[in-house]
Amino acid sequence: MGLADELLSDARFLADKGVAEQRQTLMRRSISTAYYAAFHLFIEDFVEHWEFPDQRARLGRMFEHRKMCTGFTARDKNKPTPVELALHDVITAFAQLQKDRQRADYDSGWRLVETDVRNSTGLAEEVFEKWRGIKDEDAARSHLLSMFGARPD
Amino acid sequence: MTRQSEIDGAVARVQQSIGPDVVRIRYEIGEDWSGQWAIFFRIVLTDDAARIRLRDVATRVVRGLAQQLDYPGLGVFPYHNFRSVSEQAVLQEPAWA
Numbered sequence: 001m002g003l004a005d006e007l008l009s010d011a012r013f014l015a016d017k018g019v020a021e022q023r024q025t026l027m028r029r030s031i032s033t034a035y036y037a038a039f040h041l042f043i044e045d046f047v048e049h050w051e052f053p054d055q056r057a058r059l060g061r062m063f064e065h066r067k068m069c070t071g072f073t074a075r076d077k078n079k080p081t082p083v084e085l086a087l088h089d090v091i092t093a094f095a096q097l098q099k100d101r102q103r104a105d106y107d108s109g110w111r112l113v114e115t116d117v118r119n120s121t122g123l124a125e126e127v128f129e130k131w132r133g134i135k136d137e138d139a140a141r142s143h144l145l146s147m148f149g150a151r152p153d
Numbered sequence: 154m155t156r157q158s159e160i161d162g163a164v165a166r167v168q169q170s171i172g173p174d175v176v177r178i179r180y181e182i183g184e185d186w187s188g189q190w191a192i193f194f195r196i197v198l199t200d201d202a203a204r205i206r207l208r209d210v211a212t213r214v215v216r217g218l219a220q221q222l223d224y225p226g227l228g229v230f231p232y233h234n235f236r237s238v239s240e241q242a243v244l245q246e247p248a249w250a
Contacts, residue, residue: 092215092231099232102186113240115203122208 004044007037008124015117027112028104034124035101038094041128045135046144083137086130091143093123093130156227160192163221170217174202174210176238179249182229192229194218195236195249203237211235 001009011034018026047057075081080088100120103110134140164178176197185191194214202210215233224231241249 088219089212089216092219095230096232099185100234111244111246113236113244115198115207115236115240116234118203118207119211119235122211126208126212 002040002044004037004040004128007033007040008121008128011037011121011124015121019114019117024112027117030117031097031104031112031120032101034120035097037124038097038127041131042094042144042147045131046148081139083134083139086134087137087140087143090127090130090134093127097123097127160222160227163218166221167214167217171210171213174199174206175214178214181248185230185232190229192222192224192227192231194231194233196233197241197249198235198237200237200239203235203240207235 011030014026014030014033017023018030075084097120100116104112131140135144160180164180168175168178176199178197179195180192182190182192185193196211196214198207198210211233215231218231218233222231236244236249
């Protein structure tokens with residue numbers, strides 16, 4: 001099991017425990033971990049194609065969270081392809097996870113409820129499932145490059 | 154038509170199309186954590202919808218709003234947060250009322 005999958009498993013564990021014990025700190029850690037699970041999913045996918053395994057961790061540290069939420073528009077907005085629709089869902093979910101992670105880590109006034117936590121783990125699961133279904137498609141590979149700073153074609 | 158009425162109309166249409174799982178949708182426009190303009194939707198769901206079919210309903214809401222609203226044209230990025238009627242009854246936050 002890779003780091004991304006382990007983090008997703010941890011996010012679920014923290015969600016269940018946090019909700020059961022009504023502990024805000026665990027719920028916050030769950031939301032934060034759900035985001036990092038998705039973050040590492042993309043990192044792993046990006047760096048696995050780097051030829052030199054000993055440099056992959058270093059390459060992974062290059063990526064900036066702030067730049068990873070780049071927008072996406074289908075070629076025909078009124079008729080998105082199934083791949084474009086899935087990619088849109090992945091991007092929207094990832095941006096939401098990133099925003100909620102920021103809030104979970106820094107907004108001490110946020111009173112979390114079970115729906116916040118379940119939604120985050122659900123979003124992360126959705127990112128995993130949908131990304132793995134489309135990651136070899138041209139649109140997905142092109143967007144992955146954009147997430148890591150490449151200019152659009 | 155103002156942008157606010159455009160958004161209000163879209164929200165009403167999405168709420169109507171999804172049905173009783175969605176109790177109400179509120180929103181505000183502001184800057185997100187990175188300084189980018191954003192629209193923050195706050196969606197109150199029935200307790201059953203939040204507990205049993207959260208991701209299904211949430212996906213329909215997110216997609217419905219995206220189909221109705223031209224976010225790039227509005228210059229905002231969308232965020233969506235959900236809670237149940239019971240959770241809001243406990244928290245009593247005016248922004249969600």
